[in-house]
Every structure is written in structure tokens, then in C-alpha cells.
Amino acid sequence: MGKRLKNRYEVELLIIIILIGAIVRFTYTSAALFKEDFWLILIALFNIFLFFLLTKRLFSPKLIALFLTFIFSILPWQIQLSRSGKNQTLALILTNIFFLAIYSVKKRPNFNKIFLALILFLLPAIFLTSNKQEINNLPFPPNSQDIEKIITYRGILTPIGPTFSRLYSNKATAVLKNIKINFFEAADINNYFFAAHPLERVGVRENEKFYSGLLPLFVIGLFYLKFSIDGPIILWACFLLVLSSFLSNRYFGTNLLLILPILLVIGRGLEKIMSIQGFQKKIIIILPLFTWLIIEIIIFGLLGNIFS
Amino acid sequence: MIKKLNISRKLTWSIVIFVILLTATIIRFYQLGNPSRGFYLDEAAIGYNAYSILKTGKDEFGKSFPILFRSFTDFKAPLYIYLSIIPIKILGLTPFSTRFLSALSGSIAILIAFSFVKLIVNRNPKSGKLPINYFFHSLVALVLAIAPWHVFYSRGAWEANLSFLILLAASYYCILGFERKKRTIFLLGSVLFVLSTYAYHGQRIVAPLIFGFYLIYCRKWLFENKKFLVLGFTILVLFSLPILKISLTPGGQSRLNSLSIFSKEIILPWHTEDSRFLSNNRYLVSIRKGLALYTTYFSPRNLFSPDPAEKQRWLVDLSAFYPWQFIFFIIGIFIFIRKKEYSPLRNIVLPWLFFSPVAASVTRDPFSTVRALPLVFPISVIIGIGLYETILFVKEKISLKFNQKFTNASIFFLLSSIVIVSLVNLSIQFLFVLPHQRAKYWELGYSEVAKELLKYPNEKIIIDNFRGESYIHILFFTKFDPETYQKEAGYLELTNYYYSFERASIKKFGQFEYREIDWKKEKAEENLFVGDELLASKESILSDPLLKLIKEVKYPDQSVVFRIIKANKD
Numbered sequence: 104m105g106k107r108l109k110n111r112y113e114v115e116l117l118i119i120i121i122l123i124g125a126i127v128r129f130t131y132t133s134a135a136l137f138k139e140d141f142w143l144i145l146i147a148l149f150n151i152f153l154f155f156l157l158t159k160r161l162f163s164p165k166l167i168a169l170f171l172t173f174i175f176s177i178l179p180w181q182i183q184l185s186r187s188g189k190n191q192t193l194a195l196i197l198t199n200i201f202f203l204a205i206y207s208v209k210k211r212p213n214f215n216k217i218f219l220a221l222i223l224f225l226l227p228a229i230f231l232t233s234n235k236q237e238i239n240n241l242p243f244p245p246n247s248q249d250i251e252k253i254i255t256y257r258g259i260l261t262p263i264g265p266t267f268s269r270l271y272s273n274k275a276t277a278v279l280k281n282i283k284i285n286f287f288e289a290a291d292i293n294n295y296f297f298a299a300h301p302l303e304r305v306g307v308r309e310n311e312k313f314y315s316g317l318l319p320l321f322v323i324g325l326f327y328l329k330f331s332i333d334g335p336i337i338l339w340a341c342f343l344l345v346l347s348s349f350l351s352n353r354y355f356g357t358n359l360l361l362i363l364p365i366l367l368v369i370g371r372g373l374e375k376i377m378s379i380q381g382f383q384k385k386i387i388i389i390l391p392l393f394t395w396l397i398i399e400i401i402i403f404g405l406l407g408n409i410f411s
Numbered sequence: 412m413i414k415k416l417n418i419s420r421k422l423t424w425s426i427v428i429f430v431i432l433l434t435a436t437i438i439r440f441y442q443l444g445n446p447s448r449g450f451y452l453d454e455a456a457i458g459y460n461a462y463s464i465l466k467t468g469k470d471e472f473g474k475s476f477p478i479l480f481r482s483f484t485d486f487k488a489p490l491y492i493y494l495s496i497i498p499i500k501i502l503g504l505t506p507f508s509t510r511f512l513s514a515l516s517g518s519i520a521i522l523i524a525f526s527f528v529k530l531i532v533n534r535n536p537k538s539g540k541l542p543i544n545y546f547f548h549s550l551v552a553l554v555l556a557i558a559p560w561h562v563f564y565s566r567g568a569w570e571a572n573l574s575f576l577i578l579l580a581a582s583y584y585c586i587l588g589f590e591r592k593k594r595t596i597f598l599l600g601s602v603l604f605v606l607s608t609y610a611y612h613g614q615r616i617v618a619p620l621i622f623g624f625y626l627i628y629c630r631k632w633l634f635e636n637k638k639f640l641v642l643g644f645t646i647l648v649l650f651s652l653p654i655l656k657i658s659l660t661p662g663g664q665s666r667l668n669s670l671s672i673f674s675k676e677i678i679l680p681w682h683t684e685d686s687r688f689l690s691n692n693r694y695l696v697s698i699r700k701g702l703a704l705y706t707t708y709f710s711p712r713n714l715f716s717p718d719p720a721e722k723q724r725w726l727v728d729l730s731a732f733y734p735w736q737f738i739f740f741i742i743g744i745f746i747f748i749r750k751k752e753y754s755p756l757r758n759i760v761l762p763w764l765f766f767s768p769v770a771a772s773v774t775r776d777p778f779s780t781v782r783a784l785p786l787v788f789p790i791s792v793i794i795g796i797g798l799y800e801t802i803l804f805v806k807e808k809i810s811l812k813f814n815q816k817f818t819n820a821s822i823f824f825l826l827s828s829i830v831i832v833s834l835v836n837l838s839i840q841f842l843f844v845l846p847h848q849r850a851k852y853w854e855l856g857y858s859e860v861a862k863e864l865l866k867y868p869n870e871k872i873i874i875d876n877f878r879g880e881s882y883i884h885i886l887f888f889t890k891f892d893p894e895t896y897q898k899e900a901g902y903l904e905l906t907n908y909y910y911s912f913e914r915a916s917i918k919k920f921g922q923f924e925y926r927e928i929d930w931k932k933e934k935a936e937e938n939l940f941v942g943d944e945l946l947a948s949k950e951s952i953l954s955d956p957l958l959k960l961i962k963e964v965k966y967p968d969q970s971v972v973f974r975i976i977k978a979n980k981d
Contacts, residue, residue: 259847259967260839271839283734287716294712297703315702326748402695 116169117155124151124176131182143192150192151176153199154363160206161332162370164377171370177400180295180312180362191359194231197224198360205335229346232357249277282348289347289358292321295365312362314404316396317369324372333371340364424545428525431549435521435556438834439514439565444507446888447967448846449853451723452880454568455887456482458509461495463893471886473897474908478657481903483880484912486662490577490610491570504890506858509568516576517565523576524788525552527583528795530590531759546802551795557830559837560731560780560787563724566841571784574610577603578618578785582625586759589629594639597629601643605650612666613770613782615658620766628758662909670774672697672704701772708768708786711737713778723852724781726840731780731787733833736794743797753796764789802826847967854884856964856972860941861888863962863975867939870977873924875942882918882925896920934958934978944971952976 128144154175158168175181184191201224208216245253253272260268288294296318298311313321328337340361347357376388442448460470460480469475471482480487495512502508529548555561564572581603588597604622607614626633633640657663668674673694707713715730715737732740747753747760763785771782802822809818846855861884864872874885886896900920903911918925933940934957949971952960957979964973 255848256844259843263839263843280728284716287712287737291710291712293703293706293710297699297706315699318706326745398695399699403699 113165113169117152117172120169120173120176121148121151123173124148127177127182143189146196147181147192150196150199153196153203157199157203157206158370161367162374167370167373167377170373171366174314174317175366177404178313178362179310179404180359183310184359190231191356194228194360195362197228197231198363201225201228202335202363228360229357232359243278243281245274245277249281253277285350286344286348289344313365314396314399316392316399319392320369320372321365322372323375324368324370327371327375328368333367336364336367424549427545427549428552431552431556432518432521436518438562438837439517442842443510443514443566444505446506446858447855448842449850449855450506450858451567451854452883454506454509455883457487457492457495457568458499458504459883459887461492461499462504464492465496465500466893467897469897471893471896472903472905472908473901474905477908478653479662479909481662481908484665484914486665488570488609488611490606491568491573494573504887510566513567513569513572514565516573517561520561520576520579521552521556523579523583524555524791525549527579528792530583530587531756547795547799550798551792553830554736554794554798555787555791557833557837558732558787558791559726559729562837563726564781564784569781570611571613571781574607574614575784577607577610578614578621579788581607582621582759585625589632592632594636598643598646601647602650605647608654615654616770617766617785620769621762624762657909660909661912665912672701672773672775704777705768705772707778708771708783714740714790721778721780722849727844727848729837729840732790732794735829739794739797739801740790741797742801743793743795746800747793747796756792760789760792850966850968855966857881857884858888859964860973860975861885864941865889868922870922870939871924871936872922873926873928873933873938873940875928875940875946876916876925877927877945878943885923891921934980937978937980939975939977941973941975943973946974
């Protein structure tokens with residue numbers, strides 16, 4: 104490993120980042136949880152190191168890799184999970200290994216290896232995020248509320264005719280609607296960068312998952328993704344969105360596996376800004392973003408309750 | 412030969428545009444005035460105040476030609492009310508005549524949007540490389556014509572819809588003036604920008620932002636003639652003065668103070684009791700939440716998935732756009748941002764995209780479709796681009812295997828099928844589901860109550876004031892004489908019109924009294940009274956020999972909304 108970290112400053116900064124990650128995790132873990140989750144925190148810290156290896160492979164200059172690793176180490180979503188969710192922490196580390204495996208074979212495409220990585224890491228990761236106790240909350244078959252709605256709609260549409268009302272409102276349309284709602288909830292960028300509005304989703308405790316200062320970088324990154332390099336990220340995100348449509352995120356939280364793709368897109372955005380010619384132009388874009396990001400990390404993150 | 416072909420091509424596309432406009436008009440006007448589909452409080456206030464101005468030159472409070480209409484101390488923007496005088500004069504005071512202006516604005520907006528997009532993409536000779544033609548313009552017009560978001564606000568008396576049309580026309584004339592180098596046309600556009608602020612409060616923020624951007628965009632040309640610049644500026648200031656002056660009064664600021672997340676007067680939905688100094692600092696949190704609210708207007712969930720948060724201002728099972736349009740939105744946005752050929756469109760449409768939700772995002776509500784209505788235009792353009800580029804791509808791929816006629820016919824069939832299914836869904840939602848599921852929010856029943864009460868011209872009628880400002884519905888549906896109302900129910904000194912927030916909960920006009928029901932008094936005076944289902948159960952009324960149940964007004968789901976009761980001494 105040491106051979107890979109050629110530059111000394113990289114090693115030093117990485118150690119500092121992991122230390123910050125450790126401090127944040129230990130600070131925001133209650134005494135009762137501390138003993139039980141100690142090994143989980145260690146795994147989460149190891150995951151920071153793995154994430155650095157992945158980003159180092161994907162981004163140039165390497166400062167972007169360090170920046171992303173730093174964000175990863177103090178990401179509200181990650182911290183919330185690494186404190187309380189055993190399965191989720193393991194799922195995240197498996198996803199990290201999956202991406203590392205994919206990008207290591209990408210130089211010499213070998214479909215057997217990709218398939219193996221998929222079986223070994225990706226599937227267990229998805230399985231780990233699913234909570235078997237909540238299996239009743241799948242969008243199919245239609246639940247009692249759906250059935251009630253179908254009956255109401257049939258009553259409303261009686262004047263048009265029974266065949267039409269059966270076509271317009273039935274079990275299949277109810278399932279489709281549930282899938283649609285799940286899909287758009289998972290694809291809602293706003294839910295990731297800001298806690299959703301308290302009046303929007305009844306009964307859901309809304310938490311910030313990423314810092315909102317990263318949103319502009321994410322948007323820029325989206326427009327500058329290259330399929331040749333970022334293909335696995337794009338495919339993974341698309342696959343997860345489809346999967347999330349079938350598993351309600353309010354219960355299963357499969358969308359947490361989007362942490363990595365979202366961070367990698369953010370990295371792509373930062374890379375694009377760094378590639379702009381002229382120091383002044385870069386500063387004009389980066390300075391307000393980073394100022395807001397620092398305010399968020401310190402005030403809302405460390406002093407506030409963003410990690411709760 | 413080529414000329415003939417061009418003429419026939421133009422004729423074909425003229426027919427297509429005509430069909431789109433006709434469709435847009437039909438879906439906006441069909442069953443527009445049917446009161447059994449609900450008539451909201453604000454609509455009744457708009458209609459009655461226009462009627463009052465028409466008959467007396469004064470609003471319901473007796474104020475002559477106000478700049479803002481006090482109404483329920485929400486100080487409504489005046490333009491919609493003043494313009495509604497015309498349809499009300501011609502068609503009489505009905506829900507149809509009150510909503511007419513909005514439906515008409517919605518239909519005209521499609522034509523303006525078509526012309527605007529045509530103007531922008533045709534103006535740059537570089538865009539000649541892109542085979543943008545009538546097909547593209549028609550697609551944008553079609554997307555806007557069938558967009559549930561735009562149809563919804565065209566089918567109610569919404570000031571926001573009129574202001575959207577004016578904003579669109581303002582942008583069109585500004586760019587047209589700039590293109591043709593005709594300053595008077597540009598000035599007309601500028602005046603329309605100011606006028607849009609008289610149509611809807613939110614435009615006091617959005618219009619200056621878009622107009623400011625266009626001024627910067629056309630700055631070189633504008634600065635060529637400084638005399639015109641001074642003249643134009645003077646005219647704009649003169650037009651703006653009344654609204655600027657009134658904006659300084661408490662009434663002019665009431666919307667801002669009651670809705671803005673930066674206002675100290677409101678309770679924020681996310682504010683906690685935690686007293687930590689910085690992390691819960693009201694302004695810092697508000698800035699962050701303002702950013703969150705701003706981004707919600709671009710969220711696919713809000714644009715393509717039904718929004719359960721807004722019951723009154725939304726359809727039950729439809730979103731701002733159709734879910735099938737999501738894929739074209741994604742394709743469209745990538746092409747819109749990245750493809751060079753769209754740069755002329757980008758320069759003009761991007762300010763619409765970025766500035767439209769600004770006013771809405773400083774209010775505390777999640778995804779307010781009414782306040783961000785101008786956003787419907789740029790999103791329609793983006794979906795139009797996505798559709799257009801996808802069709803071009805598919806055509807290119809298919810035409811390798813099949814002949815062109817077959818390809819065109821297949822695409823036409825597919826697109827028409829999707830549009831027809833979408834329109835059927837939209838109609839079902841509007842005509843059947845909305846009145847049934849949102850009856851309470853759309854205040855069904857008042858027209859029926861008024862119709863019944865008109866049968867008793869000599870009775871003293873008491874209306875329970877439990878349901879807020881329902882007096883306005885009675886005024887509207889009974890077409891109560893405005894002059895009599897101003898004399899008998901007036902409680903406000905007109906000098907306080909823009910300054911006081913006082914509201915009378917008890918009103919007396921003609922045979923009507925609007926107050927709390929007092930059982931003893933009603934029985935003693937043998938009054939006829941109206942209350943909702945909470946007033947008394949049907950059984951208790953029927954078992955009381957001193958009471959007679961005259962009528963029960965019901966929602967479509969058969970639950971009781973009003974009971975009309977007559978008290979007798981004997």
C-alpha cells in the first residue's frame with residue numbers, strides 16, 4: 104500500500120482525514136452505543152482509506168481525491184449510518200470494493216472478473232441494505248390503502264362505464280403508481296443535498312445526507328461525465344434507481360449505495376472547474392462554494408445536529 | 412416546384428399549430444364554469460370585486476379603483492380584477508366569466524410560446540445547421556398546451572396565469588425589438604414586464620430579474636441611442652410608480668411579511684427550539700432552507716410525481732408534467748446545456764429557468780406551483796428539445812431499414828397515442844377525480860346554497876361564520892347589489908385601506924347576517940340559517956319540533972357540507 108502513496112503529503116493528509124473522521128464518529132456516538140459499535144467505526148475508518156484508493160485512481164489532480172475523501176469521512180449520511188447501521192456500513196464497504204475491483208479490471212476488460220466482482224460485492228451489498236422485517240412495504244402486491252383507492256376511483260368513474268373504470272384504476276395501475284413514487288423519491292436530488300421540507304413527506308424523519316455546498320459541483324459533474332471512464336458509475340446509479348423503485352426507500356434505504364456514485368460525480372464537477380484556464384476564474388467559482396461548504400461543515404455539521 | 416413544396420409544408424404546419432391551439436383552448440374552456448366542480452374563495456372575491464367595480468367604480472370596501480384589492484387583507488394584485496370587468500359585463504357574474512380571462516390567457520400563451528421559440532431559434536444564422544423547424548416549435552407548444560401545470564392554472568381564476576402570459580409576451584417583444592432593431596417594440600416589451608407586476612405579486616421579484624438579464628444581453632444596442640434609453644427609463648418609472656408607492660405600505664408588504672422565510676412574523680416549519688447560537692441562527696438556517704426550496708423547483712419528484720403537499724392547488728394523481736416526459740426532460744436538459752446549436756435558445760431561456768422559482772423559494776411552502784408558474788415555460792422548452800432530438804435520432808435509425816413515409820407515420824401514431832392517453836387522463840382528473848376528492852378544498856356547495864336561499868327573499872338568513880370568509884360566496888352567487896353591500900357592511904375607514912389588517916367576523920347585508928349561530932336567538936326570531944355538518948346532526952334537527960330541515964347540500968361523496976334550517980316558534 105505504501106508504495107502506492109508516492110507523495111508524502113498525500114500520506115500525511117490522508118492520516119489527518121482519517122483522524123478527523125475518527126474524531127467526528129467518536130464525538131457523535133453516544134456512550135451506550137460506543138462499546139457495541141466500536142468495531143463498526145473501525146470498519147468505517149478503513150472504508151475511508153479504501154475510498155481514497157478509488158478516487159486516486161479516478162481523478163487528476165490527486166488533490167481532488169483527497170478532497171473527496173475528506174468529504175466522505177465527514178459526510179452526514181455516512182456518519183449517521185456508521186454509528187447505527189451495521190448492515191449499511193458493511194454494504195458501503197462492499198460497494199467500495201466493488202468499484203475498486205471494477206476500475207482495476209477496466210484497464211484490461213475481463214468480463215469474468217467483472218461478473219465475479221458483481222457476485223462477491225454488489226449483490227451482498229444490496230442484500231445488506233434490505234431489511235427483511237419491512238418486506239410488507241414493497242410496492243406490490245397493492246396494500247389495503249391501494250385497494251381502497253381503486254374502489255373509490257371505480258365509484259367516481261362509474262358514469263363513464265365499468266370497463267373504462269376498471270382499465271383506469273386497477274391493481275396494476277396501483278403497483279405502477281407505487282413504483283413511480285419510489286423512483287422519483289430515489290431520484291430526487293434535493294433529498295440528498297438538503298433535508299426534504301418537513302411538510303412534504305408525512306411521517307418521514309428528514310435528514311441531510313450531503314452538504315448542500317456540494318450540489319453545484321454535482322450538477323456540473325453530471326454534465327461532464329464521460330461514458331468511457333464513468334460508465335460503471337452511471338450504470339450503477341441507473342441500476343440502483345430502478346432497484347429503489349421496487350424497494351421503498353422510506354424503509355429499505357437502498358439508495359444509500361448512491362453515496363459513492365454521487366461523490367464520484369461531485370469529483371468530476373470539481374475536476375471540470377480545476378481544468379478551467381486562469382487562476383482568477385477558478386477562484387471566482389470555487390471561493391463562494393467552499394466558503395458555504397465550510398460554514399455548513401462547521402456550523403451545521405460539527406456544531407449543529409446535521410449528523411443526528 | 413420548391414416554392415410549391417414550401418407553401419404546402421407551411422400549410423401543413425399551420426394546420427398542426429391550429430390543431431394544437433384548438434386542443435389547448437378546448438381543454439382550458441370545457442366545463443370551465445360548472446360550479447359543481449367547485450369555486451374557490453379567492454375566485455369569488457376576484458369576481459365579486461370586478462362586479463363591484465363595474466357597478467359602482469368601487470371595490471367591496473367602497474374604495475374607488477384601488478391599486479391593490481384589500482379583499483381578505485391579502486391585498487390582491489389588481490390587473491386580473493380590472494380586466495375581468497369585460498367578460499363579467501358581457502357574460503354576467505358567473506364562475507365562467509370570472510375564470511374566462513385565465514383560460515383565455517392560457518390559450519394565448521401557447522401561441523406566444525410558439526412564436527417566441529420560433530423567433531429565438533430562427534434568429535441566429537448559425538442555428539441553420541440544426542434542422543430546427545416548425546416541428547420543434549410545435550413540440551414546445553404541444554408540451555405547454557397539455558402540461559397539467561399550465562392547464563390547472565388556466566382553469567381557475569388565477570392571477571398568476573395572466574401574469575405568466577404578460578411575462579411571456581414581454582420577453583417576446585423585447586427580443587423581437589432587439590432582433591428587428593426596433594426600439595419601440597423593445598419598449599412595449601419593457602412596459603409589459605412592468606405590467607406583469609400588476610398582475611401577480613411574485614412577478615415583483617421575477618420580472619425585474621428576467622428583464623434585467625435581457626437589458627444586459629441587449630446593452631450594446633440599447634446604449635447606441637441614449638435619448639431613447641432616457642425616454643424608456645422615464646416611461647418605465649412612470650408605469651412602476653403606483654405599484655412601487657403602494658409596495659411601501661403595510662398592505663403592499665403583507666404577502667412578503669406573511670410568507671417570506673426571512674420575515675420575523677411567521678413560524679418556520681423547520682425551526683427548532685434548540686437555542687444553539689450559530690447552528691440554529693434563524694437567518695443562516697433560512698438562507699440554507701431558501702436554497703433547499705429553490706432546488707425543489709428542479710426536482711424530478713416535484714415535476715413528474717404527484718405532490719401530496721398541496722391539496723387545493725393540485726390535481727389528485729397528476730404531477731406538474733406527465734411521468735413519461737421525465738426521460739425527455741433528462742435528454743433535453745443535457746442537449747440544451749451541451750449542444751452548441753441551442754446556444755441562442757439557451758441565452759434567452761436560461762434566465763427564465765433560473766429566475767422563475769426565485770419568488771417561490773423565499774416562501775415557507777414546499778414546491779408552490781402557483782408562485783413558480785413561469786417555470787412551466789423553460790421546462791416545456793427542455794422537454795420539447797428532448798422529444799425533438801429523440802425523434803430525430805429514432806428517425807435516423809429507423810429510416811435505414813424502412814422508408815421515410817412509414818417512419819413518419821409510425822412516429823406520428825406513437826406521439827398522438829401518448830398525447831391522447833395523457834389528455835384522457837388529464838380530463839378524468841379534472842372532471843371526475845378533482846371535484847370528488849378535493850371538494851372540501853375547492854369549496855363545493857356554495858352555489859347550491861345560494862340557489863336555495865334565493866327562494867326565500869323575505870326571510871332573515873343567518874350564515875354561520877365558522878367557515879372563514881364564506882360571505883363572499885353568498886355575495887357572488889346571489890349577485891348581491893355592491894352598492895347596498897358597501898353601505899351596509901362597510902366597517903373600514905378608507906384612509907386605513909392599505910394600512911389596517913382589521914377583518915370583520917360579523918357582517919350584515921340585506922337579508923343576510925354573517926355571524927355565529929345562536930340557537931335561542933334563531934328560534935326566537937324564526938330565522939333561516941345555514942351551517943355545516945358540525946352545526947347539528949340531521950337527527951337532532953328532525954327531532955326538534957321548532958326546526959325544519961329545508962335542504963342538505965352534499966359533496967359528491969355524499970357527505971354533508973351544508974344544512975339549511977328554518978326555525979319556527981310554533
